[in-house]
Amino acid sequence: MPVTSSPQGTPIWRLRTTRTQWLGYLAWLAGACLFLLCWKVISDNTMWVFVEDAGRQGSDLISRMLPPQWTYAHRLWKPMWDTMNIATLGTALGIAMAFPVAFLAARNTTPHPLVRSAALLIIVSSRSINSLIWAMLLVTILGPGVLAGIIAIALRSIGFVGKLLYEAIEEIHPTPVEAISATGAGRLQVMSYGVLPQVLPAFAGISVYRWDINIRESTVLGLVGAGGIGLQLNAAINSLAWNQVSVIFLMIFVTVLASEWISARVRHAIT
Amino acid sequence: MLTLTQVTKRYPTGDRALTDIDLTLPAGQVMALIGPSGAGKSTLIRCVNRLVEPTSGSIRLGDTELTRLSGRELRRARRAMGMIFQEYALVDRLTVMENVLSGRLGQVGFWRSFLRRYPADAVIEAFRLLERVGLPQAIDKRADALSGGQRQRVGIARALLQDPQLLLVDEPTASLDPKTSRQIMRLIRELCAERELGAIINIHDVALAQQFADRIVGLRAGEIVFDGSPEALDAETLTTIYGEEEWDTQGQPADDETSSVPAPPQHLSLATGGTS
Structure with missing residues (x-):
């Protein structure tokens, strides 16, 4: 924030010094060069012969998808129901x-810093592994089916819900907690009166939001054998039955739309 | 009843909040604690119920040495000390009744409190207190639906439901308008008299302190620099407590109710107001 004065003595203010201004330009130049370099690397690794007829391939695929084979839909109700069960359960x-992990992970409610580290480790490891990978592991352990899907979704959700909830817990007002402690309340009572009412809206919102994400994620779990509509999708793609694939796509689309609508309504109602 | 001996608080940052505080509060006395922001008023009352741990010194309530208690014993000791807060510190999303009943948490098991099944005598007392503080109609309202003065009344009812021997009051009027401030101070004063409660009241408003307290203690930079009756507080002692200022513009301190209701403007200059 350099301030100089003109020969007339009036102060001149600019946000940056000349030096930082030029450093800024240089950084933009470096960024642009990096972008062009990446462009070239990708371009060299692309087989352009395939890309050249992409339009034809695409329209061919769409023509095979249309019209959708509507009669196929009645075989999809059961797997769709499975998918929603996987997501919800x-x-x-x-x-x-x-829920308990979040309370152990929040700085203001954790019983001990070591416990906090352990809880954060659970959250990070749950978050770092995609539910599809969890499902692959669990199908190997538990065998294919809905159960593997449910547990895969659950394991992935711990990290998401845990992280957002512990952040909400850390942002509560400390004075009601102080006031409840001052009445001589026990540790759990302080949690249930001082902390819980303050994070309840956030908790409900996070849960519904995660449910809505899980509906989307559970539609693909079948690709690795963890039950749900993904199994049908996989089978239809493998047998090149594109007019069935389009029915599945439509069905997933409508379900996801409905779940997002419900989730948005619930979150709107809470806040 | 409450005795502080050589109480010192040093925060981990190295700031000395309190230095060798010696203070005795007889039973039934209402004491106002005044001093500039950062003088250690809040720290002092929080040391008493151990929301803040004193670094050294002894604090005795009756026969109990508060500084050595832990766990269950500390919680039992805290029941005997009701606390009232500047920003009311109610749990916004709970109802007024739940907030008041939370004053009994120290005497009720976790599941009973979680399921809101409080003993009948606690509920009766809560009704009585809400009546006493003037909020019988607000029982089912959520705490965040009330005005500032009403919320502070709920805070007072919560503190009294503990059936305490001592009230710790932290800036009860700092968020309230002048009229409500007076009403709240008068209510606290009356309740202390009814129940023969001792009270330590942190307060910025020197005029209110003079009007409603039996005794005034001035704190500056963590040390007691004045301890005496409200009448003994003059411009010179105010300078000792707060530093140099034109205190003489204050006019007469309001002794009688009638003259103080439309507070004269120069009178207000004495109220330093604001939050700590």
Whole structure:
């Protein structure tokens, strides 16, 4: 924030010094060069012969998808129901596990810094592994089916719900907690009166939001054998039945739309 | 009843909040603690109920040495000390009744409190207190639906439901308008008299302190620099407590109710106001 004065003595203010201004330009130049370099690397690694007829391939695919084979839909109700069950039960299970973990992970409610580290480790490891990978591991352990899907969704949800919830806990007003402690309340009572009412809206919002994400994620779990509509999708793609694939796409689209609508309504109602 | 001996608080940052505080509060006395922001008023009352741990010294309530208690014993000792806060410190999303009943948490088990099944005598007392503080109609309202003065009344009812021997009051009027401030101070004063409660009241408003307290203690930079009756507080002692200022513009301190209701403007200059 350099301030100089003109020969007439009036002060001149500029946000940056000349030096930092030029450093800024240089950084933009370096960024642009990096972008062009990456462009070239990608371009060299692309087989352009395939890309050249992408339009034809795409329209060919769409023509094979249309018209959708509507009669196929009646075989999809059961897998779709499975998918929603995987998402809902998985979310419920995940929330049940994430709830205590969040309280152990929040700086202001954790009983001990070591416990906090352990809780954060659980959250990070749950978050760092995609639910599809969890599902692959669990199908190997538990065998294919809905159960593997439910647990995969639950394990992935712990990290998401746990992280957002512990952040909400750390942002509560400390004075009601102080006031409840001052009445001589026990540790759990302070949590249930001082902390819980303050994080309840955030908790409900996070849970519904995660449920809505899980509906989307559970549609692909079948690709690795963890039950749900993904199994049908996989089978349809493998047998090149594109007019069935389009039915599945539509069905997933409508379900996700509905779940997002519900989630948005619930979150709107809480806040 | 409450005795502080050589109480010192040093924060981990190295700031000395309190230095060798010696203070005795007889039973039933209402003491106002005045001093500039950062003088250690809040720290002092928080040391008493151990929301802040004193670094050294002894604090005795009756026969109990408060500084050595831990766990269950500390919680039992805290029941005997009701606390009232500047920003009311109510739990916004709970109802007025739940907030008041939370004053009994120290005497009720976790599941009973979680399921809101309080003993009948606690509920009766809560109704009685809400009546006493003037909020019988607000029982089912959520705490965040009330005005500042009403919220502070709920805070007072919560503190009294503990059936305490001592009230610790932290800036009860700092967020309130002048009229409500007086009403709240008068209510606290009356309740202390009814129940023969001792009280330490942190307060910025010197005029209110003079009007409603039996005794005034002035704190400056963590040390007691004045301890005496409200009448003994003059411009010179105010300078000792707060530093140099034109205190003489204050006019007469309001002794009688009638003259103080439309507070004269020069009178207000004495109220330093603001939050700590």
